[in-house]
Amino acid sequence: MxxxxxxxxxxxxxxxxxxxxxxxxxxxxxxxxxxxxxxxxxxxxxxxxxxxxxxxxxxxxxxxxxxxxxxxxxxxxxxxxxxxxxxxxxxxxxxxxxxxxxxxxxxxxxxxxxxxxxxxxxxxxxxxxxxxxxxxxxxxxxxxxxxxxxxxxxxxxxxxxxxxxxxxxxxxxxxxxxxxxxxxxxTEPKPINEQRIKDVLSFIHENYSNKITLQDIADAVFVSKGECCRFFKKSLKMSPYDYLINYRINESMKLLKNTNNSILDIAENVGFNNVSHYIQIFKKKTGQTPHEYRNSN
CATH class of the missing domain: 2.60.120.280 (Regulatory protein AraC)
Structure with a gap:
């Protein structure tokens, strides 16, 4: 076990x-x-x-x-x-x-x-x-x-x-x-399209470090922005954008723990163009600043 x-x-x-x-x-x-x-x-x-x-x-x-x-x-x-x-x-x-x-x-x-x-x-x-x-x-x-x-x-x-x-x-x-x-x-009248969810997740995981928009995500699975938000929220209880932000924060936590890269470099590596915005979101999600999280680990 x-x-x-x-x-x-x-x-x-x-x-x-x-x-x-x-x-x-x-x-x-x-x-x-x-x-x-x-x-x-x-x-x-x-x-x-x-x-x-x-x-x-x-x-x-x-x-x-x-x-x-x-x-x-x-x-x-x-x-x-x-x-x-x-x-x-x-x-x-x-x-x-x-x-x-x-x-x-x-x-x-x-x-x-x-x-x-x-x-x-x-x-x-x-x-x-x-x-x-x-x-x-x-x-x-x-x-x-x-x-x-x-x-x-x-x-x-x-x-x-x-x-x-x-x-x-x-x-x-x-x-x-x-x-x-x-x-x-x-029995469901319309079963969830799990392959479409997996394709969205795959696109986010492969492109999170770049600047991507909701339109980019929707285009990856050939649907409108509204439909993309609808089926994603119905399954994951969050929007594609919220998932993207959470994934970027999680990836940055790995870098904070396992590298000596600066906070600025880490923010840019995970797709945040503004380090102040990154610090603000990080603290909101974790209760700590990136610096405090790195020191605690």
């Missing part, structure tokens, strides 16, 4: 998980308040994620929806869905995540298990996530399987991979048996 330390590429894909072919599975944990920004950054990955809150309360944002989960409650996040997590309240917040590639469940590509019970789930554009509060019998059983998987991975006695696999299959069986009740609730 490893601490959740995201490694993101330019498209916000988390590439930190060990891509082990023989057993594509791992468990991680996130202590949200110990992270540098106090939340788990927006990201996505090919792996399916099952997260259970083990301390405090956590808000998970998946696509356009937000879920607040308390200790002992869990969420299933489908493959390639954009999501993030942040703490709720003033106390410590911890959650554990089970991460696995869907090929672990398929037996072999094209099998009846794959065709009937795995691929329809992971390829569904209507299924982003399933919250598991423990309010029904199947949800209580699902939470037990999740806990069994995490505990088995922590101990790793002989045959632990089989134990994990059996519990994972039992968890998946619950999803399949409850498909009529659960998946129907997730």
């Amino acid at each position: 490893r601490p959740n330390e995201l490694i993101l590429n330019d498209k916000l894909e988390d590439v930190s998980m060990n891509k082990m072919y023989s057993f594509p599975f791992e468990v991680s944990f996130s202590e949200i308040r110990k992270l540098s920004k106090g939340y788990v950054k927006l990201h996505w990955h090919d792996e399916i994620q099952i997260s259970i809150v083990t301390k405090g309360s956590v808000e998970f944002i998946v696509g356009e929806k937000s879920y607040i989960l308390k200790n002992g409650q869990a969420i299933f996040i489908n493959t390639q869905r954009i999501h993030m997590a942040k703490s709720v309240g003033n106390g410590d917040c911890i959650y554990h995540s089970i991460m696995f590639n869907s090929k672990l469940l398929k037996m072999f590509p094209g099998s009846i298990i794959d065709q009937k019970y795995v691929s329809p789930v992971v390829t569904s554009h209507k299924l982003n996530s399933i919250e598991i509060y423990g309010n029904s019998e199947w949800e209580q059983d699902a939470l037990k399987y999740i806990s069994n998987i995490i505990n088995t991975d922590a101990i790793q006695v002989k045959g632990y991979e089989l134990e994990i696999y059996i519990n994972l299959l039992n968890f998946w069986l619950l999803l399949v048996l409850n498909e009529k009740d659960i998946f129907a609730q997730k």
Whole structure:
């Protein structure tokens, strides 16, 4: 079990998980308040994620929806869905995540298990996530399987991979048996265009150090400025410009911590033309001036 330390590429894909072919599975944990920004950054990955809150309360944002989960409650996040997590309240917040590639469940590509019970789930554009509060019998059983998987991975006695696999299959069986009740609730009249979001994020990450406007961002995905703001805000709960500013500040924090470059040079390197404006925004976002942040680190 490893601490959740995201490694993101330019498209916000988390590439930190060990891509082990023989057993594509791992468990991680996130202590949200110990992270540098106090939340788990927006990201996505090919792996399916099952997260259970083990301390405090956590808000998970998946696509356009937000879920607040308390200790002992869990969420299933489908493959390639954009999501993030942040703490709720003033106390410590911890959650554990089970991460696995869907090929672990398929037996072999094209099998009846794959065709009937795995691929329809992971390829569904209507299924982003399933919250598991423990309010029904199947949800209580699902939470037990999740806990069994995490505990088995922590101990790793002989045959632990089989134990994990059996519990994972039992968890998946619950999803399949409850498909009529659960998946129907997730139907969206117009599912989020996640590829468009990823393209916007990729453009910002590649060009943040330059002077870019909202028109530039909208042009990158061939939409109007109004439409760009609409779908971006609906998914990320902030405007493209706010995201750009936050990203520039985060990148400048890395430079303040890891280089001896001057404040002026850092401001220019991350796309601020005016150092006074940079200092003002930095303090507003972090509560410190760049100089104070550098000294504290």
